[in-house]
Amino acid sequence: MPRVLAGIGLAALSAVMLFVVWDGHGNIWPLSFVAYVPMYVAAYRVLPRRWSGLAYGIAAFGYWLSxxxxxxxxxxxxxVLGIPLVLGLCWALVGSFERPFNERTEYRWFIVSFPLLWTALEVLAQLSVYIGSVFWFAYRLAPAPALAQPVSWFSSPALTFTLLLCNAGLALIVLRLMDRKWPALGSVAIPRRVWRTSVAVALGVPVAWFALSLAMYANVNSELGPTVRVASVQPGIAHVPFDGSSITGVKLPEPQNTQRNAALAADLDALTRDAAAKGARLVVWPEIIFDYDVYGAQGDWIRALARDLDVTLVVGYEPDFPDPEAANLAAVVLPDGTMGAQPYAKVHPVLLEGERFTAVERYPTYATPVGQLGVVICWDHDFADSGVRLTTLAGAEIVAIPALDPPSMAHLRWESLTFRAIENRVPLVKTDVGWDAAIINANGDLVQRIANTDEDGEVAVLVGDVNLGPASAVFTATGGYPFATLVVLGVVARYVWQIILWRRGRRLPVVNEGVADGERVAGARRAG
Known part of the structure; x- marks a missing residue:
C-alpha cells in the first residue's frame, strides 16, 4: 500500500504540472518538457504492474481538467469534471497495456509508445467538428514561437511528438538510475544498449528540432514581407444581437432592434475611426455582429465608412439570425466602398452552441490595398488542415478572423492562432466581441492580445504592425497528412506487435538476482 500511495502521489505531481502548463492556469510552459516524467516513474517503478495504468489516468485527468x-x-x-474523469479512465485503461508491452519488448518501444498514442489522438481529433485542436500539447509552447518553427514543415502534432519524446527520454534516464540504486523496485531492467540508443534518440530529436527552429526563426524574420498596420475592434456586448457570449439569441422586436443596430453602428464607427487615426489600413470586426445583409441598403453606412477612412473592413454578419441553420458570413469592404464579390461562409459549425448550418467549403481571397486577404471565421481556425491553410493555399498573404468566443476560453484561442501563423507563414488578425482579440505576425510573434474572462467583456481597439508573410511553407502545400499517416501507422504497428506477442504467450522477462552492475537478464514467467 505505501508504494501504491507513493505512485499515486507521483502521478498527481504530473497531473499538477500538466494543469499549470496551460495559459490561464499558470502558463508554466517549460514544464512541457518534463511533466510526464513522474507519471512514467510511478507506472514503471513504484506502482505494481497491475496498477500501472492508474498513473496514466491521473496524469491525463490533470491535463483535461485544465x-x-x-x-x-x-x-x-x-x-467540467465529467470530461476529465472519463478521459482519465480511458487513459488508465490504455495505460494498463503500456508497461506489460514495454517490459515484454525490453523497452525497445518505450520512447515512442506513449508519444505515438497521444499524437494519434491529436491527428484523429481533427476529424470531429466537436473537438478541433485546442487541446494539442504543442500549443503549450505558444509563448515561445522561436521554438515552434519546424511545424511549418512537419505540422503541429510533430512538435507534440517531440515534446513527449523528450519526456520519455528523461524518464528513461531516471528509471535507469533507479535500477542501479534500487534494483528491486522494477520487474524488468532496461538493457544497457537499449538505454543508450533510446536516450540518444529521445533527446537528440528535440535538440535537433529546437536548433533547427532557432535557425528557421532567424531566416523567416529576414524574409518577412512589407509591413501593414492592422486593427482588431472589440465593440463590447452592449448592443450585439445575440445573448452575451452565445451565438444564439432571440431577435428583438421593432423598433427596439433598429435602435440597437443604430447604437451598434455608432459604437463601431467611433472605434474604427480611432483605429484609422492610429494608422490601421485593415480593420476587422467580430463574428455575427450584424443580423442583416450588409450587401443590402442597411450596409450603406459601412461602405461609406470604408470610403471615408480609406480602410479595408472585414465584417461578420448573419442575415437570418437567429436561425441555427443560417449561414454565418463575413464580408470584405474595400476602401473605395465596393464589396468583395462573395462573402466568406463559415465552414465548421459550433454544434455545442447550436449552430446547424450546412457547410460549403470554399476559401475565397480578396485583392486589397494591404495585400491578398483571406478570411476564416472563429472555430474554422482550430482545424489546421483546412481553414487558414487552404486560404493561404488560395493565395492569401494575410488572414482576418472574425470570432465570438466564450469568455472562459479567452486564455486559449490565441495559442492555436500562433500555430496557424507559423504553419502557413501568414499574419492573422482575430477580433472578438469582448474577450480575446489578438494580432499574430507571420513568424508566430504575438503583436497584441486581450484575454478578458469577465462576462461583460471590454471595449477595445488593438492596433499593431504585421508583415505579409513569405507564405511558402511546406505545411501549406502538404498539410499535416504525411506526419499523421506515419503516426497512425506507428500506432497500428505497435498494437499489432503487442497482439503477436500475446498470441505467442503472455510472458514477461523477470529479474535474475546477483547480476553485476545491476544488469538483469531475461528469465521468464507467465504474467499474472
Missing part, C-alpha cells in the same frame, strides 16, 4: 475548466461555458458545469 482544458474543461476553460470550456465550461460550452460544455456545461457537469462536464
Amino acid at each position: 482544458y474543461s475548466m476553460f470550456a465550461a461555458e460550452v460544455v456545461g458545469p457537469a462536464a
